[in-house]
Amino acid sequence: MTIALPKGRIAEDVLAIFKKIFNEDFEFESRKLILKKAGFTFLNVRNWDVATYVEKQAADIGVVGYDVITELRSDVLELMDLGLGKCRVSVGGIKGDDSYKNKSEIVVASKLANIAKDYFSKQGIPAEVIKLNGSIELAPLVGLSDVIVDIVETGSTLRENGLEEKEVIMHSSARIIANKNSFLTRKKEILSLIEKIKEVNGA
Numbered sequence: 001m002t003i004a005l006p007k008g009r010i011a012e013d014v015l016a017i018f019k020k021i022f023n024e025d026f027e028f029e030s031r032k033l034i035l036k037k038a039g040f041t042f043l044n045v046r047n048w049d050v051a052t053y054v055e056k057q058a059a060d061i062g063v064v065g066y067d068v069i070t071e072l073r074s075d076v077l078e079l080m081d082l083g084l085g086k087c088r089v090s091v092g093g094i095k096g097d098d099s100y101k102n103k104s105e106i107v108v109a110s111k112l113a114n115i116a117k118d119y120f121s122k123q124g125i126p127a128e129v130i131k132l133n134g135s136i137e138l139a140p141l142v143g144l145s146d147v148i149v150d151i152v153e154t155g156s157t158l159r160e161n162g163l164e165e166k167e168v169i170m171h172s173s174a175r176i177i178a179n180k181n182s183f184l185t186r187k188k189e190i191l192s193l194i195e196k197i198k199e200v201n202g203a
């Protein structure tokens, strides 16, 4: 069975789970992208690519933020909430300034462009979404957008830039996802691993 694990922010917590399961050191060596252990093959991939590896069955299961599978509209099965990497996806804007609510069309900057588009379109609010790749909080400060849609965890990035959380769109945490076909053909193996994860993750 092949498992795609994310690099970056949630990597450490995810690797800690597998370290507990195997009761020994569990980490990708130096620049190595594949780790084989106890009959499993682990892939070291970018957070945003985990869902792609799983959807295309290059991996049978993977760990990824709920925000990412929502944004990518990934056609995968969601098996378990790991309860880590907790954050919100929110609308943020200049502190004390709610003038965006009175505009006929608002300009929104976001890395999560689909989530942003869906959120405003469901409310019938015309919105132009500008896709950015990072430092999203900068956009309203320099007049690139009226508001942003971005991840909020502690809220310090918003605060330190004179912004505030205006509306919470969704809560996110890391999920175990599975390829639909793999879940049919490897159901027993996958569920047995999920049980082990539950045991060590206290779920």
Ligand SMILES: Nc1ncnc2c1ncn2[C@@H]1O[C@H](COP(=O)(O)OP(=O)(O)OP(=O)(O)O)[C@@H](O)[C@H]1O
Pocket: 007, 008, 009, 010, 046, 047, 048, 049, 064, 065, 066, 067, 068, 085, 086, 087, 151, 152, 153, 154, 172, 173, 174
């Ligand atoms: N403060 C936070 N900022 C960003 N992501 C967070 C935060 N808190 C929790 N998360 C979760 O962690 C996931 C991984 O974020 P990370 O910053 O490692 O990757 P990324 O920069 O979005 O992706 P990549 O580095 O692969 O391009 C996010 O998708 C989200 O679910």
Ligand SMILES: O=P(O)(O)OC[C@H]1O[C@H](OP(=O)(O)OP(=O)(O)O)[C@H](O)[C@@H]1O
Pocket: 133, 134, 135, 136, 137, 150, 151, 152, 153, 154, 155, 156, 157, 158
């Ligand atoms: O509420 P906070 O705890 O401040 O966390 C939220 C911030 O963290 C993320 O940015 P990241 O550090 O990934 O940098 P980026 O600007 O490159 O996306 C996210 O895009 C917010 O800017």
